[in-house]
Amino acid sequence: MKNGQLERIDQIVKAEVEQNNRLFEYWHEFSNFSHWQVWIVLAMLVIPLVILVLFIDRRKAFHLGFYGYSVHVFFAYTDIIGTEKGIWFYPYKLLAILPSNFTLDASLVPVIYMLYYQFILNREKNYYLWMLPLCFLLAFFMKPLMVGIGLFHFPGKENFLLLFAGYVFVALISKWLTDFFIFLSKSTKWSFRAKTE
Numbered sequence: 001m002k003n004g005q006l007e008r009i010d011q012i013v014k015a016e017v018e019q020n021n022r023l024f025e026y027w028h029e030f031s032n033f034s035h036w037q038v039w040i041v042l043a044m045l046v047i048p049l050v051i052l053v054l055f056i057d058r059r060k061a062f063h064l065g066f067y068g069y070s071v072h073v074f075f076a077y078t079d080i081i082g083t084e085k086g087i088w089f090y091p092y093k094l095l096a097i098l099p100s101n102f103t104l105d106a107s108l109v110p111v112i113y114m115l116y117y118q119f120i121l122n123r124e125k126n127y128y129l130w131m132l133p134l135c136f137l138l139a140f141f142m143k144p145l146m147v148g149i150g151l152f153h154f155p156g157k158e159n160f161l162l163l164f165a166g167y168v169f170v171a172l173i174s175k176w177l178t179d180f181f182i183f184l185s186k187s188t189k190w191s192f193r194a195k196t197e
Contacts, residue, residue: 020096027096037092037151045094045103048111057118066181068114070174076105078166087162089153109138113171131171139164 031038056064079100082088090101112134120130139160146152 024096027093031092031096035092037149038094040149040151041092041094041101041103045107048107052111052114055115057122060118060121063121063178063182064114064118067117067174067178068110070177071113071170072106072110074170074173075109075166076100078170079105082162082166086155087159089155090151091153092151109170112138113174117175127175128172131175132168135164135167135171138167 033039083090083100094102116131116134117127119125120127143152143160143163147154147158
C-alpha cells in the first residue's frame with residue numbers, strides 16, 4: 001500500500017464507527033418500539049409479504065420472484081446512495097444496523113412492483129406505459145405521505161422528481177435484467193456449456 005494509505009484507511013474506519021455509534025444512539029432514543037411510527041414501519045414490512053404469499057400467481061412465482069428480487073436490489077442501492085449522499089433520511093428504522101430503510105427496500109416496494117407486474121403480465125399490457133403511473137404514485141403520493149407523517153425526510157430541498165426518476169430507473173433495470181435471464185433460460189446461444197455437451 002502507498003505511503004499514508006493505511007493511516008487514511010484508519011481515519012475512514014474510525015469515522016464510520018463513530019457515525020454508526022451516533023446512528024445507534026439516535027435509534028435508541030428516537031426510533032425504538034416505544035414510538036408509533038416504528039410500528040407502522042413494522043407493518044410496512046410484514047403486511048406486504050403476507051399479501052404477496054396470498055396473491056402471487058404461483059405458476060409465475062420464479063419469474064415474479066426474480067423480478068421482485070431485482071427491484072429489491074436496485075431500489076436498495078438507490079436508497080442507500082440517496083441516504084449516504086444526504087439527499088434523504090429515514091427517521092425511523094426497525095433496527096439501527098439495517099441499511100437505509102429495510103422495510104421499503106425488502107418488502108413494500110418490491111411487493112408493490114411484483115403484484116403490479118403480475119397484473120401487467122396477466123393482462124398483456126405494455127410494461128413501459130403501465131409502470132409510469134405506478135412510479136408517479138410512489139414518488140408523488142406515497143413519499144409525500146411518508147414525509148407528512150414523519151417516516152421520510154429531506155434534509156435539504158424536497159425533490160420528488162428525483163424520487164420519480166429513481167422509481168423509473170428501478171422499474172427499467174429490473175425488467176431488462178429479468179428479460180435477459182428469461183432469454184438466457186430459453187436459448188443456448190452464446191452458451192459455452194451447450195457447445196461442450
